[in-house]
Amino acid sequence: xxxxxxxxxxxxxxxxxxxxxxxxxxxxxxxxxxxxxxxxxxxxxxxxxxxxxxxxxxxxxxxxxxxxxxxxxxxxxxxxxxxxxxxxxxxxxxxxxxxxxxxxxxxxxxxxxxxxxxxxxxxxxxxxxxxxxxxxxxxxxxxxxxxxxxxxxxxxxxxxxxxxxxxxxxxxxxxxxxxxxxxxxxxxxxxxxxxxxxxxxxxxxxxxxxxxxxxxxxxxxxxxxxxxxxxxxxxxxxxxxxxxxxxxxxxxxxxxxxxxxxxxxxxxxxxxxxxxxxxxxxxxxxxxxxxxxxxxxxxxxxxxxxxxxxxxxxxxxxxxxxxxxxxxxxxxxxxxxxxxxxxxxxxxxxxxxxxxxxxxxxxxxxxxxxxxxxxxxxxxxxxxxxxxxxxxxxxxxxxxxxxxxxxxxxxxxxxxx
Numbered sequence: 404x405x406x407x408x409x410x411x412x413x414x415x416x417x418x419x420x421x422x423x424x425x426x427x428x429x430x431x432x433x434x435x436x437x438x439x440x441x442x443x444x445x446x447x448x449x450x451x452x453x454x455x456x457x458x459x460x461x462x463x464x465x466x467x468x469x470x471x472x473x474x475x476x477x478x479x480x481x482x483x484x485x486x487x488x489x490x491x492x493x494x495x496x497x498x499x500x501x502x503x504x505x506x507x508x509x510x511x512x513x514x515x516x517x518x519x520x521x522x523x524x525x526x527x528x529x530x531x532x533x534x535x536x537x538x539x540x541x542x543x544x545x546x547x548x549x550x551x552x553x554x555x556x557x558x559x560x561x562x563x564x565x566x567x568x569x570x571x572x573x574x575x576x577x578x579x580x581x582x583x584x585x586x587x588x589x590x591x592x593x594x595x596x597x598x599x600x601x602x603x604x605x606x607x608x609x610x611x612x613x614x615x616x617x618x619x620x621x622x623x624x625x626x627x628x629x630x631x632x633x634x635x636x637x638x639x640x641x642x643x644x645x646x647x648x649x650x651x652x653x654x655x656x657x658x659x660x661x662x663x664x665x666x667x668x669x670x671x672x673x674x675x676x677x678x679x680x681x682x683x684x685x686x687x688x689x690x691x692x693x694x695x696x697x698x699x700x701x702x703x704x705x706x707x708x709x710x711x712x713x714x715x716x717x718x719x720x721x722x723x724x725x726x727x728x729x730x731x732x733x734x735x736x737x738x739x740x741x742x743x744x745x746x747x748x749x750x751x752x753x754x755x756x757x758x759x760x761x762x763x764x765x766x767x768x769x770x771x772x773x774x775x776x777x778x779x780x781x782x783x784x785x786x787x788x789x790x791x792x793x794x795x796x797x798x799x800x801x802x803x804x805x806x807x808x809x810x811x812x813x814x815x816x817x818x819x820x
Contacts, residue, residue, distance in 0.1 A: 528672055529589050531580075535685035536629040537672035538577040543592040543600075544808045551812040552604045555800055558819040559608030561787045562798060569649060569799045570605060571612035571642065572598045572807060573634065573759055576627035579618060594804050601807060612649045612799075614642040625690065630682045631670020633728055636690050636762045643766035646799065655769045660692035663717060669724040689727045691715045694768035696743030703738040705781055714741060714765050731761035732776060737783070739764070739776035746772040752797040753789065755779055755818065757811065760801045771797075779818045780811065786818050 460472055530537045559568045574594035577586060586593065595615055602611035618626055618641050626638035634642075640657055647654040668687040676682060698714045712733030719730030732739050735758055751773035754760050757780060767774045775793065777786070790798060806812065 528675055530672075530676065530679060530681055532681060534580075534629070535681050536576075536580065537676065537679075537682060538581070538589075539575055539632050539672075539805070540577070540589055540591040541575050541594060541597075541804050542590070542808070543597045545600075547808040547812065548597065548601060549604075551807040551815070552601055554812055554816040554819055555609055556604075556606040557816070558786060558798065558800070559606050561819060562790060563608050565787070566790050566795050567650075567797045568609045569612050569646065569797065570601070570609050571614050571646060571799060571801045572601055573642065573801070573803045574598065574615050574618065575804060576634075578615075579622035579626065597804055597807070610649055612642075612646050614645040617641040617645040617648075628668065628670055628672075628687045629685065630668065630673040630687050631728065632672060633670070633759060634762065636692055636731070636765070639759075639762040640692065640766055642763060642801075647770065650797070652770060655695070655766070657692065659695070663691045663693065663715065663719075663730075665689040665691070665719045665722070665727045665730060667724050668727040670728065674725060686724065689719065689730060691719070691730055691762075692765065693717075694743075694765045696745040696769045697741060699741070700732055701740045702733050702736045703740075704736055712739075714768060728758075728761070732764050734758075734761065735778050735781065737778055737781040741768055741774040741776075743768050743772050743774070745769075748772055749794075751775065751793065751795045752799060753777055753786075753793075753795050754799050754801055755786070755815070756801045757803075757806060759803055763801060777818070779814050782818065784818075785820050787820060 462472060528537055528539055555568075555570050562568050575591075577589075577591060578594045581589075598615060602613075605611055618638060621637075621641050624637055625635055626641070627634045637657075644654045666686070666688045668689050669683065670687065673679065673682045693715050700712050700714050701709055702712050703709050714732055716730045716733075719727050722729060741764075750771045752767060752771050753775040754764060754767070755777050756763070757778065760776065760778075764774065764776055773793070773795075775789075775795065777784075777789070786798070789795070800815070802811075802815075806815075
């Protein structure tokens with residue numbers, strides 16, 4: 404009887420446990436359902452991913468009939484779920500406890516690439532565990548590269564006799580931190596060889612700027628971020644020195660600038676990797692150098708409105724961990740204008756750039772009276788017209804090697820005309 408009674412007790416306990424599990428599961432589902440119905444709490448922008456989230460779809464008969472409308476609503480619902488970024492962070496933290504990743508596990512050893520540990524490779528991004536450094540890869544494509552070269556040469560032709568045209572192509576971080584064997588192992592191209600190919604095909608109307616040699620001479624310094632795809636202001640400074648050498652002017656010594664630092668930067672690689680714990684535990688800091696001539700810029704936004712920003716924002720320590728790189732020229736805008744009242748020689752330059760140019764521009768302020776910055780991804784005017792209207796002396800195209808094989812070359816071509 405005792406054994407039977409014991410079994411019955413156990414069955415009763417198991418049944419109660421089973422009921423508790425069901426009730427708990429239902430409660431959790433109800434809570435998440437209620438949270439998901441909180442439309443007024445839904446985010447429309449992700450700071451960690453640096454993108455606008457999916458908008459609620461418009462209802463059309465065609466989309467409703469085909470079922471696309473319901474698929475779009477489902478995408479909107481999941482992409483804008485309240486507290487999504489907190490949940491992503493929690494998921495990353497839980498994974499780190501197990502030392503696992505959903506992606507292929509890759510770590511760079513001292514001599515070779517090995518399978519090990521909890522380090523992920525994802526969409527062309529690799530993380531070196533022993534230095535907590537992420538790298539973006541690049542693959543040479545001659546057809547696409549020729550398209551970029553053609554756009555730059557066309558600018559040189561259109562601006563001949565109107566302005567000096569310079570082209571600066573920036574290598575990626577792995578050029579200075581990985582061995583040739585490691586670069587081959589991850590299937591990346593030699594950035595230096597690709598840049599040499601570009602420069603060897605530039606016309607006589609375009610002057611090449613050899614940033615690589617300056618960066619290589621300082622490769623043991625903090626030239627690129629570990630958690631973000633950009634270079635640091637220090638890396639940008641050495642590229643500025645290379646530009647001054649190409650132009651034949653004297654660069655301002657780095658020691659003459661007021662230096663600022665903003666700690667706790669977790670950039671694009673951190674967000675693109677699903678908030679990888681190796682990067683999270685080893686954040687970057689943003690280094691900035693204040694221009695002496697002026698720290699005031701006038702920015703024209705996409706809607707045409709103008710506002711004033713700091714060339715280097717001193718209060719960037721208040722920015723979130725993902726946004727500290729925005730301390731440079733107010734981020735990416737169609738047009739930025741800077742006037743240095745300490746110079747009265749009428750000298751001027753327009754920089755045609757993507758986001759790499761943001762950290763570079765502050766160094767030009769002390770070398771010119773007028774600095775114009777065009778982000779070709781957002782500016783819809785014509786470059787030749789701008790140069791003529793503003794009597795610009797120099798035009799500098801500044802891009803990474805990734806741009807030379809991307810569709811951005813088409814956008815540069817549209818700007819050039």
